[in-house]
Amino acid sequence: MKMRSVGDMGNHVFSQNLKITQLGKSGRIDEAIKVFSQMTQKNTVTFNSMISAYAKNGRIVDARQLFDKMPRRNLVSWNTMISGYLHNDKVEEAYDIFGKMPKRDLFSWTLMITCYTRNGELQKARELFNLLPHKLDVVCWNAMIAGYAKNGMFDEAKRLFDEMPVKDLVSWNSMLAGYTQNGQMHLGLQFFEGMVERNVISWNLMVDGFVHVGDLDSAWKFFKKIPEPNVVSWVTMLSGFARNGRITEAQNLFEQMPNRNVVSWNAMIAAYVQDCQIDKAVRLFSEMPERDSVSWTTMINGYVCVGKLDEARQLLHQMPYKNIAAQTAMISGYVQNKRMDEANQIFNQIGTRDVVCWNTMIAGYAQCGKMAEAQHLFNQMTNKDLVSWNTMVAGYAQAGQMDKALKIFEEMGKRNAVSWNSLIAGFSQNELYLDALRSFMMMGQEGKRPDESTFACGLSACANIAALQMGEQLHHLAVKSGYINDLFVSNALITMYAKCGRVSNAELVFKDLANVDVVSWNSLIAGHALNGNGKEAVELFEEMLTQGVDPDQVTFIGVLSACSHGGLVSRGLELFKSMTERYNVEPLAEHYACMVDLLGRAGRLEEGFKMVSEMRIKATAGIWGALLGAARIHRNFELGKYAAEKLLELEPHKASNYVLLSNIHADAGRWSEAQRVRMVMAERRTEKQPGYSWIEVGDQVHSYLPGDPAQPRIAEICGILKTLSAEMRNTSCVTDVKSSFDICQ
Structure with missing residues (x-):
């Protein structure tokens, strides 16, 4: 039997360690585990590689268990574990490891500072920065500057930048990135022009910044001035053209590229996919000299976007190795088409699922109303994020199970505006308007800032119970919060004032809008109809047409209802006829109901029945x-x-x-x-x-249910009502008011 030399064994261990690292990076965690378990010789690097592979694939619990079992740890082991926790957004656990380290290097400090800054916890980052044993090293300064800049704290970032004992090019670029990545291109341009030295990264940051604010002309000017553009420069500009629908320019740029890497090809394929030019994407995919997981995933996404699920599934089968992003894209396609059995087949084939994969399946079941299946998956999840919880709240709300939606909401550890909006919208959709308004108030008490969706839902609840005072308060709050110019909020305001009988206020909101859409017109037309202003509603409809706005089905429900309430029989019949003949709008049951009501009120019952x-x-x-x-x-x-x-x-x-x-x-x-x-x-x-x-x-809005003994002042209210009843009878105002006071029975 041939004996292996020590050198051969060392080379074998090295190659296996490298293999584990590569498998972990490509998402093939099960294969990485198999390689690790079959190794007879393992060193510290082997354990570090496996910990990293686990962490990169979301299996942070397995990573920690392996870390705890290690016979020996070096500084890299501790840093790898910290990196793993940070990769999985486990900040507190990372800090716990950091605190237990026997010794730390600069990388350890930088990891934790970067983690806190990335998480927006700048106070904790600064506290760590102040504890740094060596203040001369530029890396931690750069991390701190980048953190302040990324979070829009430009004054603090600039102050720290100016205090730096030594600056390098990364320092300058970190400060520049803060401006460009936050859309502050005016400040970014000033800073760029004052830079003592620049490299291609500086130029790329400026191009990318202009791309993100949609100023492609400035981006193009900067791109053409780059002394030596690299492949990132080309791809940044190409992606900018693609994202803004300028596919021809993206294609021309792609063809001019002196060197193309796989990222360039992927960017061009993504451009075609985004523009639904799937045939061109397929052709480019087939011409690629090499493909990575992004190439396959982009193409599968492309097929999914145009509804070619069979082609997408076939491509998934052809992948040399399965990638969770590609599998999730396939699941998403089936979910969008409510083919949950096929989505579940793919889901069950995935060995290690990330949170996006879980959430896609849960959202699919929720959208199909299969909340038992959604709950089953939700219960199995080990790493739930806010999206998971919010999906369950919205799913139960959509299914009309508000008790379960509220239970999930109350069990959440953290909540954001989406969580509150899902609950408030759920209450409104299920006609629990008082609960919706109470939740709106509780959201403010918890310190969460309402957004445009919150205001729209709150105003809708006010509209449905005619809570004018509450609606006016929300109006003032929307003004203070800066959402009054949001069309979504303004349209909800129009409806609220109209349903509360304040059509003049609704008109004021409408007139103050810089841009109106068909929903704005519909809201005001319906408001006039609701308040019996048939003539005004029809006039508004005609004004809408002169403004070049095409009516839709909702428009005609409003204007036909107005004709019905206003007795405008001839005009109503004309409009109903023009619906299909002139505006190509197919009548719904609601339109026929309006017409039957219109004819019925006029005594033309036979025509209505016909x-x-x-x-x-x-x-x-x-x-x-x-x-x-x-x-x-x-x-x-x-x-x-x-x-x-x-x-x-x-x-x-x-x-x-x-x-x-x-x-x-x-x-x-x-x-x-x-x-x-x-x-x-x-x-x-x-x-x-x-x-x-x-x-x-x-x-406050108070509700009353007949015979409800829970009302604290029910006896007092009934006494007053009976007194009023007696007074009304004595003055012969009403012949029989008994039915009006059933609340006291």
Whole structure:
């Protein structure tokens, strides 16, 4: 048997260590584990390589267990463990390792300072910086400057920069990057012009900065002035053109490149994919001299974006080694098309899943309303992030399970604006408007700043319960917060004021808008319709057309409703006809309901019934309800009975429908039939949803449920109501007000 020499064994260990490192970097963690477990000879480098591989693939618990089992550790081992924690956003754990280190080098200090600055914890970073044993080394100074600059604290960054005992080119570029990466191109340009020395990185930072603020002309001017552009310069400019849809210029630049690396090819493929030119992307992909995981992932994403999932799956199978980003892209494609079984197949094939992969699957199940499956995956996750928690809150809210959404929300360790917005939007979508407003107030108490979505949801809740005072407070708060010019918020304000009966305020908000969209017009038209201003709504519609804004389905719901409430029968019929003939808008059930209501109010019941009989869509409860309402007003018993029976077919468990049918029989003097309907209602155990009222007193909205003993002043309120009732009877103002005071029964 041939014996291995010590040198051969050393070379073998070295090659295996290198293999573990390479497998870890490429995401092939299972193969890396296999190599590690089969090694008979392991040194400290072997353990360090495996710890790094675990950490890079999200398996930080395994990395720590291996670190704790190491027979010997060197300084690199400690730094590798710190790096692993930082890579997985485990700052406190990293600091714990840092505190236990027997000795530290400059890299250890730089790691922790960089970690805190990257995490926005600049006070902790500065405390560590102040403890530095050697203040002359430029690396930690640069890390601190970069941290201040990245977080927009330019004065502090500049002060530290000026205090530096020795500056190198990295110092200058760190300061410049702070300006350019935060969009402060005016300050960046001033600083660039004052730099005592520059390199290609300095020029690239300026090009990249202009690209990010969308100033491609300035970016191009700088690019052409670079003394010796490198491949990063070319790719930065190429990506800038691509991101802004200037594909021809990107293609020309790609063809002019003196040297192309794989990043250049990937950038051009990504440009074609972004522009949905999938055929050109495929051609370029096939011409590539070499491909990396990004190349494959970009192409799979491209196929997914254009809906070619079979081609994407085929390409995934052809990959020389599976990459979690590519697999997640494939899962995302299936999720977008609600093909969850196929998404789950890919998911189950992934050995080590990162948080993005988990979140994609959870979001898929949530979007399909499969919250049991989403919850099962959520429970299995070891490293949940904010996206995971927020997805579950939004998923339960979308499914109408607000009790579970609230439970998840309360269990969250950290919350951001998205968390609160998901909860507030959920309450609003499920018609729990008071809970939405309470959550809005609690968000402020927790110190979280509302954004445009928060304001829009809060205003929507105010609109639906006509809480004018609360809505006005949100209006003032939106002004102070700088969101008043946001179109989303302004449109919500228009609706809020209109639904609260303040159409003049809604018009003021509309007139103050620099740019209006179709939603703005729709909100104001619907507001006039809601307040019975039919003529004004139609005039607004006509003004909208003169402004060159094309109406949509929502526009016509508003203007037809306005015609109905305003008795504008002829105009309503004209508009309904023009919907399809002139504006190519297909009528929905809501449009037919408006028309039936319009004709019914005018007593033209036969025309309304004929429209329902001849329409191409299936009649909804709203349509039959409109016909029933008109039949009751005009005492058309047969039509009313027919409409009520159709309504019962669609909503057999809704108590109000039985009450309506019973009342129709009663109106016609058919008491036995009325009683029979009431008995059927009792047999089917339909439940009448108790109504509740609300009123604003001071800064609070109070709700009242009939017979609710929980109201603290219910006896006092009932006493006042009975006194008023007696007064009204004595003055003959009302003949029967008993039904108005059922709250006291």
